[in-house]
Amino acid sequence: MDQRYKRCILETIAAVQRDAPDYPCAEAFDIIYDGTPEGSPARRLLVDMYAYGAYDAPDWSEELAKLPHEALADVVRAMIRVRRENLAR
Secondary structure, eight states: OOHHHHHHHHHHHHHHHHHSSOOOOHHHHHHHHHHSOTTOHHHHHHHHHHHHHOOSOHHHHHHHHHSOHHHHHHHHHHHHHHHHHOTTO
């Protein structure tokens, strides 16, 4: 795929999330992780959405439990990074 198309996809995902209260489901992680290499911007976008947006609720717990192992590991690392950035803790 060309770079312009990939950028458009990422901008669309970000715009949908910005305007909706929902976050990508585990199936979205499956699709992105199956179709992209490690460190891709699409993976980072989904991971950051979870790292910054997750909270203690049953629906979050259910989705986290469904994530592919590699995605869950990335989310945990990102949450640790976010936690270190939060000086108010």
